[in-house]
Amino acid sequence: MSKRIRLNGLRQNTVGHTAMGLWRHPASQAHRYRELSHWVETAQILERGKFDALFIADALGPLEVYQGKVDAALRDGIQTPTDDPLLLVSALAAATQQLGFAVTVSSTYEQPYSFARKMTTLDHLSNGRIGWNIVTSALESAARNLGLDQQIPHDERYAIAEEFMQVVYALWEASWADDAVRFDREAGVFIDPAKVQPIAHQGRYFQVPGIALSEPSVQRTPVLFQAGSSTVGKAFAARHAEGVFLSSYDPQITRSMVDSIRAQASSEGRDPQSLKIFNIVTVIVAATDAEAQAKLLDYQQYTSLEGSLARYSALLGIDLSVLDPDQPLQYAETEGIRGLLEVFTRLDASRLWTPRAIAEFVGVGGGGPVIVGSPQTVADELERWMAVADLDGFNIADPVPPVTLGDFVKWVVPELQRRGRVWADYEGATLRERFRRPGLSQVSDDHPAARHRQRRHPQGSPDVI
Incomplete structure (x- = not known):
């Protein structure tokens, strides 16, 4: 039986993301990125299409390499202006029932103690639908504007990220026992102090002596995504990621990347098939191939x-x-x-x-292939990519938001459902249950976060990580 095609919507809280200049198209609502109603509409479109999640990309600095200044990025609204994606999620979770949310946050510029609380809070408010796309931030402009004289070297950013992960794992998985919350009105005990312990982390980059500030959420650790393309980045993904995002234009090239990541995951003692791997794709669809090609030509008039x-x-x-x-x-x-x-x-x-x-x-589909055609043509090509590249699904870009995602839900999803490649309805309540199976909301036993579970027991003093 062919495996299910998993779908994520791909957006950034900005005007120009994967397609440059298409904000000028008369149908584009990209300029409404700052309006909550626009994001609610986008999330509800995805939920109607039974998408697993909305993946929200992010960048912490302006694009200023071209001509040595930010002018070109400003003219086309490329990642500038950009608003904080994390602040969208609680409102979008309230406007949906099943859709997950994978949010990009940099381990280089956050503090793990406060970040762990943010993600737990969102997991509480969404009833377990939160994922984290882990990035280490490559832009020099971000480093300068966030207090550094220059960017931290690439491999050191990943060393920081490794320690960051150990801290947040301990906060999410080890600090609070499963039965720490008693909520006992008669005894006057809300939390049993004996079942909450400090993580006592003393490391090279972080010192976190105390307890997690939030009680555990249903997932404890959010679903973890990563998109590293360097040697050290792919090794990091193989060790930590449950979902891996790729940007590749050819399925055979993609297959070599997928095989490498799965092999590295196996060498880390993980089930290689537990990693769900997604490639970015842009889909231009209409009732017929000719109409879809005409739509693409229309969009191309506006590229920059x-x-x-x-x-x-x-x-x-x-x-x-x-x-x-x-x-x-x-x-x-x-x-x-x-x-x-x-x-x-x-x-x-x-x-x-x-x-x-x-x-x-x-111009229209930066980062991955542009698939153009009727629902049948598009479904055929998506299935070809799945087979050749051994993918688990796709991040569907939205170059003319929310029109292109709406077209995909209107035309392609029913065809994929007819073929049995996309589910007819959601299975499981949490985002991680979608990755594993209903009833399994927490990380698998072979994931590095699971090693911290044994420390939930209050007997004895905690080990130092």
Whole structure:
């Protein structure tokens, strides 16, 4: 039996996210990112489509690599302005019953003690529908604006993240026993003090001597997502992630990434199939292939060359404005630009890749493939990706919000349901139950967070992590 295709909606609390310039399209509501009603509408569209979750990306600094300034990003609203995604979630949880929420938060700039409380609070208010996309933040602009002279080196950011995880695991899993909350009116005891213990963490980067400030939520640890692409990032994902986000344009290339992550998870003592792996995809769908192609051509009129180059400059740390937009990249001198060329040459070696060609290629669907066609054509291609790449599902982008997600729910979801590839209704109450099975709301025994469970018992003094 073919496995279920898991679906997440992909958004950022900003104007320009995966598609640059499409905020200008008459149907786009991207400018309403600051309105709660817009986000409620988006969440309810996804819930009607039985999506697992809304994945909200984030960035903590402006994109200022292109031309050495932020102007191009501002003109196209690319990640600036951007509002805090975490503050959306409690309202969206109140407006939905089943949809999960995976929120991007950086381990580099949070304190684990206060962050653990934030996530537990959201898990309480959503009845267990919260996930955390763990990032370490690559932007130099974020580092400078958050009190650092320069960005912390890449591998050290992951070292910080490793210790961060140990602290939050201890707070979520070890500090409070399952029966610590007595709520005994007659005895006058709300919490049994003997069943709450300090975590006593003394580490290189964090010192957290005390107890968790919140009582445990139904999931305790939120569902953990990660999208690292470097060697150390993939190792981190294999160790900690329950969901892995990929950005790849070719299913065979994606398969090699998936196989590598699953093999690393196995080497960590984890069930490799317990990791659910998603690739970003943009879907342009209509009743017929011809109508969908016409819709794509309509969208492409509004893409921004400069906006796409500004976004890719920030992602790569390379100022693409120094290049002639029509000069083939094989004549560029820097290693970074050669690396960029290699990525796209692997996709189509016969094409002459220039900065303009790349910007046009990623204009509507930056980060992954653009699938265009009728519901049947789209479903066929999604199934092909699932089979070739060994994926568990997709992050569905929304270049013309909320129209493109609405189109997907209207046209594609019924076709996938007819094929038995998308569930007809939700199973399980919490987000983690969707990952595991109904009745299993907490991390599996082979997950590193589970090692802290034995410390819930109050006998004796806690070990120092």
